[in-house]
Amino acid sequence: MPVPNPQTLLTAEGLYVALGGLPILRDVSIRVDAGEAVAVLGPNGSGKSTLLRTLVGLVPFQEGQLNLFGTPLRKFRSWRRVGYVPQHASVSVANATVREIVASGRLAHHRWFAWPRRYDREVVDQCLATVGLSQRAGWSFAHLSGGQKQRVLVARALATEPELLVMDEPLAGVDLESQAALAKILRDQRDAGLGLALVLHETEALAEVLDRTVRLCDGRIVTHVDPPSASPLTADPAPVTGLQDPFGGVS
Amino acid sequence: MNFFQYPFMQRALLAAVVSGLAAPAIGMFIVQRRLSLLGDGLGHVAIMGVGLALLTGTAPLPVAVITCVVGAVVVELLRQSGRTSGDLGLAVLFYGGIASGVMMAGVAGQGPAGLSAYLFGALTSVAKEDLWVIGGLAVVILAFTIGMLPRLFALCADENFARVAGVKVRWLNLIMVALAAVTVTISMRTVGLLLISALMVIPVAASQQLFISFKAALFGAMGIGLLAAATGTVGSYYWNTATGATIVVTAIAMLGVATALSSALNRRRREAPFVPDHGEHPHIQLPNKPRSGRVTVVQHGDHLDEVVAGRRYAAHGDHYDEH
Incomplete structure (x- = not known):
């Protein structure tokens, strides 16, 4: 195994995942560094969503090694460094305002029986502004459009103040306008030093954000595309310092 | 008494x-x-x-x-x-x-x-x-x-x-x-x-109709449950009925009231008039929107305007634009 680079947020080596005895992922390796966006592409059923869920510990793996911030997943506890954006259909609650959903992103910073403090509320305000939904803070989450819901879930993940953002098909069911808005948000976050791991169906809307793509087919990595080095966005990687506070100035 | x-x-x-x-x-x-x-x-x-x-x-x-x-x-x-x-x-x-x-x-x-x-x-x-x-x-x-x-x-x-x-x-x-x-x-x-x-279950169902946020729905349900329990207990004393049955019938009656109330509430709450976006907006920087008058909300293109005294304002970063 290579010596972990201090900027390496996530490394997976030779992951093997079987669900119900059926192999879903075979010998999958992936690495995400700070300040880069890595997309996992592939057709339906290729195992890309399973890979993403494995990376955040929602699906157990049988073989291989998975390190988050240099710590094996088994021992990893600092979940506040990871922001997870599931598909928006995964939120199922009858009563919830947009603000309440975003505020739950602060959970990883709190112990049992802790209620949000002023700093938490400020971060939530910032994140709502980042995704352009400040005015909808009091709205029912259930009444939003697909694109707005997706932005809310991005805001929730950002409210964790993560160093690594893991997203499952962030563009699924999202209108073109929201796609452009999301692309800008993700580019800004990446430029601020966050590492992004995304599962995507198509890269078009996020083409200029992505640094590398990994293509999965039938549970195996088939191609590993490095970015065209001429891309102006990757020429000047963001410094590692300042990772802790993507909203600089809030604190 | x-x-x-x-x-x-x-x-x-x-x-x-x-x-x-x-x-x-x-x-x-x-x-x-x-x-x-x-x-x-x-x-x-x-x-x-x-x-x-x-x-x-x-x-x-x-x-x-x-x-x-x-x-x-x-x-x-x-x-x-x-x-x-x-x-x-x-x-x-x-x-x-x-x-x-x-x-x-x-x-x-x-x-x-x-x-x-x-x-x-x-x-x-x-x-x-x-x-x-x-x-x-x-x-x-x-x-x-x-x-x-x-x-x-x-x-x-x-x-x-x-x-x-x-x-x-x-x-x-x-x-x-x-x-x-x-x-x-x-x-x-x-x-x-x-x-x-x-x-x-029933006070929760009633409260869910009345409140948007989870926290409000939780405390609302507790309030409805408290009211149903107190009313039902006193009622069972007067009518000489089983306490639980009286409490539950009271709660169901409250659910009925909540359902009727919520349909009236939602009709007012949900529909924001829609105004199509008309391009460039005058960029009048107001530190705050005027506070006087009744504030209503209209859907303006992709965002919400607040209507105060016949003028429309939209939040834009740290200030308000007149739309």
Whole structure:
């Protein structure tokens, strides 16, 4: 195994995942560094969503090694460094305002029986502004459009103040306008030093954000595309310092 | 208005009010987790505890609490291990509970009639020592549900996200189900074991219609539960009816009122008039939108404008634009 680079947020080596005895992922390796966006592409059923869920510990793996911030997943506890954006259909609650959903992103910073403090509320305000939904803070989450819901879930993940953002098909069911808005948000976050791991169906809307793509087919990595080095966005990687506070100035 | 003079009535009212607060508090999470009928099943298991207490000649409440909590933990562990396919395991546990409870009560010389006070609630049955147990356990239930609200909300809204945020989902689920069992048993004297599930679910259903946010819905449900429990207890004194039945009928009436209210509310709340976007807006930088006058909201293109005194304003970064 290579010596972990201090900027390496996530490394997976030779992951093997079987669900119900059926192999879903075979010998999958992936690495995400700070300040880069890595997309996992592939057709339906290729195992890309399973890979993403494995990376955040929602699906157990049988073989291989998975390190988050240099710590094996088994021992990893600092979940506040990871922001997870599931598909928006995964939120199922009858009563919830947009603000309440975003505020739950602060959970990883709190112990049992802790209620949000002023700093938490400020971060939530910032994140709502980042995704352009400040005015909808009091709205029912259930009444939003697909694109707005997706932005809310991005805001929730950002409210964790993560160093690594893991997203499952962030563009699924999202209108073109929201796609452009999301692309800008993700580019800004990446430029601020966050590492992004995304599962995507198509890269078009996020083409200029992505640094590398990994293509999965039938549970195996088939191609590993490095970015065209001429891309102006990757020429000047963001410094590692300042990772802790993507909203600089809030604190 | 002299019913307060009777000590049994004071105890019944106190116990009912405590149940009216605790049952919807737990119910909010049970309903959101789509486990609405769990309370009903746990009521069946508690009957086994009552039968056991009658058979051994011990106080029914503590025995029922312990039996029901053990039953609840078994049910949840079975559910977590994914072994309860087809709900068969649950059915056996629940019906085994009620059947063995009735049998044990029979052996102890009490027929089904002796159990009916536990099934539907009875004003005269709340003993003084019960009140301390009920009060103490209710404090635990309320402290947990309100204190852990952020975590429990995250769990209800999106379990996968909660896991990734480091929430101990299995532990929380286990504690919730155990507390649901405690709620069921402390309510058996007032609401009754067959009806307590209704007090966990119906105030929540009513509150969900009236409030948008989770927190407001939780406290609203507790308020509705409290009102239904108090009204139902007093009503059962005047009409000489089973307390639990009266409480539940009151709660259903409140659900009806809430449904009627919410359709009137939503008609006003949901529809914001739509104004198509007309391109460039004058960039008048106002530190704040004018505060005078009534503020209404219109949908303007992709954003919301606030209408104050006939002019439309939209938030733009740190200032307001006139649109």
